[in-house]
Amino acid sequence: MPSILHPLRYALALGLAATLSAAPLLSPPGQQLSATEQASPELPSRAEVRALADRGMAWMLAQQQDDGSFFDGPMFRLGITVFATLALLENGLDGDDERMQRAVTWIIGHQQADGGIYDPQEGLANYGTSVSLMILSRLDGVDPSIIERGRNYVLGIQNQDAESPLYGGFAYGANDRGREDLSNTAVSIEGLRAAGIPADHPAMQRALEFVQRTQNLSSTNDQPWAGEDGGAVYSPLPHRAGGSHGEATEAAEVDPTAPVPSVGTMTYALISSYLSLDIPADDPRVRAALDWARANYQFDANPGMAARHASDGLYYYYLLMATTFDRVNTTTLDTPKGEADWRRDLMQTIRERAREADGGVFWINESRRWGEGFPHLTSAYMLRALARIHDSLPETP
Structure with a gap:
């Protein structure tokens, strides 16, 4: 659950979000049913997924500013731009494309004296740098010192x-020392691995210890609150386990041995982090987390969140689900409602939630926490999810 945007900081952009949230849905949602209840028995084809992604890319590219960024709001332009740029690259836009060149040049222009790639006003240095490392590592001709300095910043x-x-x-x-969390750590691991840091590097082995301490699995988590359901939480600290929008409790008020509920976004972040650290999919830690994911397989809410926050981080949840199942190399799974194919179910969900505008489609969460009220960010998440659905489908003759 990335706490990517603070409500007070993006108040000036809410008018934009409110206007876009009124745009027509691509498909009327009708009664709110789970994807498994609504889903067609047919898998989407790669061509269908590509067509929807192309429309999403068209909308995103229409948002590009003259300076190369993908957002014109007063804050968080860099954070949104790095996610948008990565999404476009993952969907096949060539790094040599003039639009990508402008975006990358603008991003690199934010490298600070300490090596991080961030806007000091945004306060999201790790996200900005780690996602930039994912971008720059995909491109040819990037000055290696830019990547090295960014990598050293994250390590530091x-x-x-x-x-x-x-x-x-x-x-x-x-x-922000003392506020480490699984969301930031998962992004750091992915960025550092993309930048060439091996899984057996001491920093990655330290990260593995942290990741284990966010899992509800007492056999490998030494924290007194650890349960047995296999899912994951935001932080090893019980009073922060629910994330920045959890219940307002002081550390002294929290029973350190009380169970902490697992959450969908963090469980998928946990699995992806294990895989990035070369932990195999049949490892007991991964299997336990996958069991939680199967038992809590759903699309109408971010499982594990309190009812009033059920839609918070929903699109990030979709992205992490796609990333995880694609990397585990699984297509079908046994759920409480029977066998499901995540590609079919997630594609249907993404298609139904798409909204038409500017000759393309975009996505926006009615729950605006964690930046998902900004369609630029939410659409970047969905483009990345579509890329994973596409690549996991069989090629057609």
Whole structure:
């Protein structure tokens, strides 16, 4: 659950979000049913997925500003632009394309003296740098020193206090020590691996210790609250386990042995992190998390969230689901409602939630927390999910 945007900071952009949220849906949603209840027995073809992704790309490219960024709001232009740029690259837009060149040049222009790639006003240095590493590592002709400096910045913000339950984790930036969380850590792991850091590097092994401490699996998690359901939480600290929009409790009020409920987004982030650290899919830690994902397989809510927050982070949940199942190399799974194919179900959900505008389609979450009220960010998530659905489908003659 990335706490990517603070409500007060993006108040000036809410008018844009409200206007776009009124755009027509591509398909009327009708009664709210789960994807497994609504789904057609037919798998989508690669061509169908590509057609929807192309329309999403058309909308995203129409948002590009003259300076190369993909957002014209007063804040978080860099954070949104790096996610949009990565989504376009993952959907096949060539890095040599003039539009990508402008975006990448604008992103690189934000590299700071400490090597991080971020806007100091945004306060999201780790996200900006780690996602930039994913982008730059895909491109030819990038000055290696830019990647090296960014990589060293991320390595430098890791918590290395061996006495802390947050040991091995990553937070938003250098000034956020003591606030390490699984969302930031998962992005850091992915960015560092893309930039050439091997899974057996000491920093990655430290990160593995942190990741284990977010899992409800007492056999490998030494925290007193650890349960047995196999899912994951936002932080090893019980009073922060629910994320930045969890219940407002002070650390002193929390029973450190009380169970902490697992959450969908974080469980998929956990699995992807294990895989990025070369933990095999048949490892007991991964199997336990996959069992939780199967038992909580759904599309109308981010499972594990309190009812009033059920839609918070929903599109990030979709992205992490697609990323995880694609990387595990699974297509069907046994759920409480029977056998399901995640590609069919997720494609239907994404298609039904698409909205038409500017000659293309975009996505927006009615729940605006964690930046999903900005269609630029939410659409980037869905484009990345579509790329994974596409690549997991069989090629047709």
